[in-house]
Each structure stands twice: as C-alpha cells, then as structure tokens.
Amino acid sequence: MQDDPVIRVVSKILIPTIMLFGLYVQFHGDFGPGGGFQAGVIFASAFLLNAIVFGMNKGRHVWSPAFVLQCIALGVLIYGGTGVAGMVLSGNFLDYNVLLTDPVAGQHMGILLIEFGVGLTVASVMVGLFFAFASRPAHNRLLAQDDVRQEKAQKTKPNATAKTKGASK
Amino acid sequence: MNISILLDQWNYVIVIVLMMIGFYTVIARGNLIKKMVGLNIFQTSVFMLYISMGKIKEGTAPIFTNDPATIYSNPLPHVLILTAIVVGVATTAVGYALIIRIRESFGTIEEDEITLALNEEAMAENLAEQKR
Amino acid sequence: MNFFVVDSLLMALLTIIAIMAVRQQRLLGVIILSGSYSLIAATWFVVLDAVDVAFTEAAVGAGVSTVLALATLSQVPDQEKKRPIEPLPLLVAVGAGLLLLLAVVDMPSFEDPTAPVHTHVAPHYITLSGSEIGVPNIVTSVLSSYRGFDTFGEVVVVFTAAISVLIVLAGWTRKRKSKDRA
Numbered sequence: 001m002q003d004d005p006v007i008r009v010v011s012k013i014l015i016p017t018i019m020l021f022g023l024y025v026q027f028h029g030d031f032g033p034g035g036g037f038q039a040g041v042i043f044a045s046a047f048l049l050n051a052i053v054f055g056m057n058k059g060r061h062v063w064s065p066a067f068v069l070q071c072i073a074l075g076v077l078i079y080g081g082t083g084v085a086g087m088v089l090s091g092n093f094l095d096y097n098v099l100l101t102d103p104v105a106g107q108h109m110g111i112l113l114i115e116f117g118v119g120l121t122v123a124s125v126m127v128g129l130f131f132a133f134a135s136r137p138a139h140n141r142l143l144a145q146d147d148v149r150q151e152k153a154q155k156t157k158p159n160a161t162a163k164t165k166g167a168s169k
Numbered sequence: 170m171n172i173s174i175l176l177d178q179w180n181y182v183i184v185i186v187l188m189m190i191g192f193y194t195v196i197a198r199g200n201l202i203k204k205m206v207g208l209n210i211f212q213t214s215v216f217m218l219y220i221s222m223g224k225i226k227e228g229t230a231p232i233f234t235n236d237p238a239t240i241y242s243n244p245l246p247h248v249l250i251l252t253a254i255v256v257g258v259a260t261t262a263v264g265y266a267l268i269i270r271i272r273e274s275f276g277t278i279e280e281d282e283i284t285l286a287l288n289e290e291a292m293a294e295n296l297a298e299q300k301r
Numbered sequence: 302m303n304f305f306v307v308d309s310l311l312m313a314l315l316t317i318i319a320i321m322a323v324r325q326q327r328l329l330g331v332i333i334l335s336g337s338y339s340l341i342a343a344t345w346f347v348v349l350d351a352v353d354v355a356f357t358e359a360a361v362g363a364g365v366s367t368v369l370a371l372a373t374l375s376q377v378p379d380q381e382k383k384r385p386i387e388p389l390p391l392l393v394a395v396g397a398g399l400l401l402l403l404a405v406v407d408m409p410s411f412e413d414p415t416a417p418v419h420t421h422v423a424p425h426y427i428t429l430s431g432s433e434i435g436v437p438n439i440v441t442s443v444l445s446s447y448r449g450f451d452t453f454g455e456v457v458v459v460f461t462a463a464i465s466v467l468i469v470l471a472g473w474t475r476k477r478k479s480k481d482r483a
Binding site for chain 3: 025029030032042069076083103108110111122126128134136
C-alpha cells in the first residue's frame with residue numbers, strides 16, 4: 001500500500017495528528033468527554049495505521065512487541081501503585097485525598113495518574129492485539145494446508161463425503 | 170397488557186426488539202463470526218437499555234456548566250456502561266483469537282462441521298482404545 | 302418533539318441494519334454492518350446525553366472491534382453456509398422478547414425525573430462532585446474517584462484478555478520472513 005502516493009502522503013500527515021488528538025483527549029478528560037480508555041484507543045490507531053500502510057516489519061520497528069508487553073503491565077502497575085501510595089501515606093487504598101497537602105489537589109493528581117495508567121495499558125493492548133492477529137501465516141498457506149487435509153481424508157476414508165465439505169474457497 | 174403503556178415506553182420496546190435480533194443470530198446461525206457479530210449487536214442493545222434509563226426530561230450531558238439551573242442526566246449508568254463496553258471488546262478479542270485457532274485446527278468455522286469432526290475424532294480414539 | 306423524531310429515526314436505522322446483518326451471507330458485509338451499527342448507536346448515545354459513552358462506543362465498537370474482525374476475516378473463508386430460518390430458535394427469541402415486554406410495563410416512565418434510579422446515590426454525586434473533587438466532568442470523577450476500584454478491576458480485565466490472546470496466538474513476536482508469502 002505504500003506505493004500509492006495519496007495514501008502514503010495522507011497517512012504521513014495524519015499519524016502525528018492522530019497521536020496529538022489522542023493526547024488531547026487523555027488530558028482533557030476532566031473538562032469534557034474523554035479519559036483514559038478513549039485516548040488509549042485513539043493513540044493506538046495511529047500505530048495501527050502506520051502498520052497497515054507501511055507494512056508489518058516497519059510497524060513493529062516503531063513499537064517493538066517486547067516493549068508492548070512491558071507497557072501493558074506498566075499501566076496496571078501505575079494504577080495499583082497510586083492506590084498503594086495512598087495506603088503508604090496513611091490513607092485507604094486508592095484514597096487520593098492524602099496524596100498532596102490540599103485534598104482537592106490530591107484528587108486531581110490521583111485522577112491524572114490513574115488515567116495515565118489506564119491510557120497506557122489500553123493503547124499497548126490494542127497495538128499488541130493487532131500485532132498478534134496480523135502476524136499469522138499467509139492465507140494461501142492455510143489453503144495449501146486445507147488441500148493436504150482433504151487428500152489425507154480421502155486416502156483414509158475413500159467413501160466418506162463428510163470431510164470434503166471442509167472450508168473450500 | 171395496556172397498549173398505551175407500551176407506546177409510552179417505545180424506547181424500551183425497540184431496544185428489546187434489537188436484543189432479540191442479536192439473540193436469534195447467536196443461537197440460530199452456525200458460522201462463528203456471525204455469532205460474534207450477533208453477540209456484538211446484543212451487547213450494544215443492552216447498553217442502549219441502560220442509557221435510556223438514565224435520561225431525564227430536558228436534561229443535558231453531566232458536565233458542569235456555570236448555569237445553576239441546569240438539570241443533568243444521571244451519570245451513574247454512563248459509568249457502568251463505559252466499563253461494560255471495554256470489557257465487551259476484551260472478550261470479543263479473545264473470541265476472535267479462538268476463531269483463528271479453530272480455523273487452523275479444523276479447517277472450518279461452521280459449527281456443524283466442527284461437531285462432525287470432533288465426533289469422528291472421538292470415534293477414532295474409541296476404536297484405537299478397543300484394539301489395545 | 303425534536304428529540305422524539307431524531308430518536309425514532311436513529312432507532313429505525315439501527316433495526317434495519319441489525320436485520321440486514323442477520324440476513325447477509327457474505328462475512329465482509331456482515332462485519333461492515335456491525336461497524337456501522339456501533340457508529341449509529343454512538344450517535345444515538347449523544348442524543349441521549351451520554352457523551353462519554355458515545356465517544357467510547359465509537360472508538361471501540363466502530364474502530365477496534367471492526368479492525369480485529371477484519372484481521373480474523375483474512376484467515377477464514379468469506380462465505381457463510383446457507384441455512385434456512387430455524388423455527389425453534391425463532392420461537393425462543395420471540396418468547397423471551399414477550400417476557401421482557403411484560404417487564405417493560407412495570408418500568409418507570411421514560412425520562413421521568415422521579416424514577417428510583419435518580420433518587421439515591423446520583424444526586425449526591427452531582428452535588429458534591431464540584432466541591433470534593435473539583436473536576437467539571439462528573440462521569441470522570443465518578444469513574445476515577447468515587448468508583449475507582451471498579452475501574453481498577455476493568456483495567457485488570459483488559460490486561461487479562463490481552464494475555465489470553467497472546468497465549469492463544471503464540472508466535473507474534475517472530476519476525477515475518479519472505480517464505481511466509483506462499
């Protein structure tokens with residue numbers, strides 16, 4: 001798809017814009033609709049667009065699968081860590097009032113931290129899922145496996161018609 | 170059943186119709202991807218039922234404006250449904266991954282052909298055990 | 302009156318899309334119809350004042366869900382096997398629908414401000430959220446602060462689902478080689 005000039009140029013303009021919009025939604029979740037989940041999905045779609053247009057190898061080079069795995073766990077850790085920080089500072093689990101001296105400011109800090117953790121986890125989960133789905137062997141190889149399976153079935157049971165109904169395209 | 174009550178609650182009636190369309194797709198169609206799409210339709214119509222319950226007449230979105238006389242719609246169903254949407258997409262992803270693996274193992278994603286293949290494997294195993 | 306017209310038009314569109322998705326046999330068409338169903342449902346959520354939910358449904362339902370379904374479709378055959386309309390599942394679905402309609406008769410009136418769901422905890426959140434948390438978006442304050450523990454559970458569910466998919470579809474970290482193109 002990277003040979004088509006229109007798609008290449010437009011996606012090169014769009015990918016940074018999508019990332020910027022994702023960050024905007026993340027940090028403006030307090031003032032309008034938005035928040036961690038929506039922002040994570042939008043941020044991930046920039047990486048998905050990159051992988052679709054420029055190929056999986058280039059897509060993997062931008063965000064390597066090992067780092068995706070680490071980010072998935074890091075987001076959950078940040079969320080849990082904020083809760084434990086509340087306990088360490090002599091409050092309850094996930095109590096934001098004790099994080100800073102002013103309770104309302106502490107609430108703001110707590111919400112910022114956990115929304116960041118949620119956004120990180122959701123973005124890396126969407127990218128990781130797409131990499132896992134799109135890295136399966138090519139469809140033609142699956143069709144070749146189907147033909148081998150059908151021949152094997154016809155050799156073992158020459159008079160059965162059941163297996164020949166298998167996925168034939 | 171009073172027909173005028175049902176016409177008053179027409180929102181809920183159409184949501185139930187959508188739910189049953191999705192439900193029929195899940196139980197009556199054999200293709201696994203069709204079942205997942207039917208489950209998706211069912212899930213979204215359940216979300217619509219909850220959001221319908223949260224709407225207040227002449228209300229607005231639950232974001233603070235500077236006007237003290239605004240009526241806000243109930244934010245509690247919104248929070249529930251946000252969680253439900255994300256959990257729904259997580260289970261959908263697991264379902265599609267299993268469909269890919271089923272396709273690679275059995276060569277088909279039609280439910281009756283998979284059942285046939287499983288029965289034949291079970292019969293072949295019984296035969297092998299009897300010979301021993 | 303305005304609200305009624307827009308609401309009923311969107312609902313009619315949703316019903317048409319759902320029926321077409323059931324009857325369509327080409328799987329690519331079914332997946333595109335499911336993506337458009339999510340998008341029209343997101344528009345409907347905005348009409349019903351649920352802007353956060355609309356945002357999430359549009360991003361997740363019309364975006365990621367469709368992408369994952371299309372990625373699955375690249376591995377499976379595109380045609381569904383022809384099947385007649387089955388009478389017993391149709392009867393079960395219609396019977397369940399009628400039972401639910403019986404329950405709808407007992408529900409409080411649509412858009413009623415005195416319904417029980419609006420009287421217990423929700424007014425507390427709306428009145429106290431400004432002074433205790435100071436965040437304009439009430440849904441964010443309820444989601445992150447008042448019900449923060451449920452959101453923690455949700456993040457862990459997303460994490461677990463990702464780990465399950467990566468276990469089922471093992472081999473995703475392997476680099477794509479040229480011999481994969483058969």
